[in-house]
Amino acid sequence: MLNKLIHGDTYRDALNNGIEALESLVAAYQATGELLPEPNTVCVVA
Template sequence: MNSHYTIVIQWSNEDNCYVVSFPEWGEFCHTHGDTYSEALKNAQEVLEMLIETSIEIGEPLPEPKTLEQSFQVQVA
């Protein structure tokens, strides 16, 4: 599935794994992986499920953030 949503992958010393967040989907939407590749694979699967579930239940999809929007938030 080709989507334009943000996936943030960061190492967590506390969890001893890579933690993935999806900013457009809310602060409690996460997955993880022991390796960066595993975290990315899990992120892609979770993102597909989020999109499919939203469509199935008739919820509007969040607006994807662009690089320009992210940069404006950081600078402001």
């Protein structure tokens, strides 16, 4: 269910689509009674 790419015609559209996807994910976990996974930390090396 995780690791999905979010798209949109603009950065704002992509952001709004991402927010909607996260809200749907939380609702799906709540509907099944499952706990959300613990957050992960991503290390970016430039």
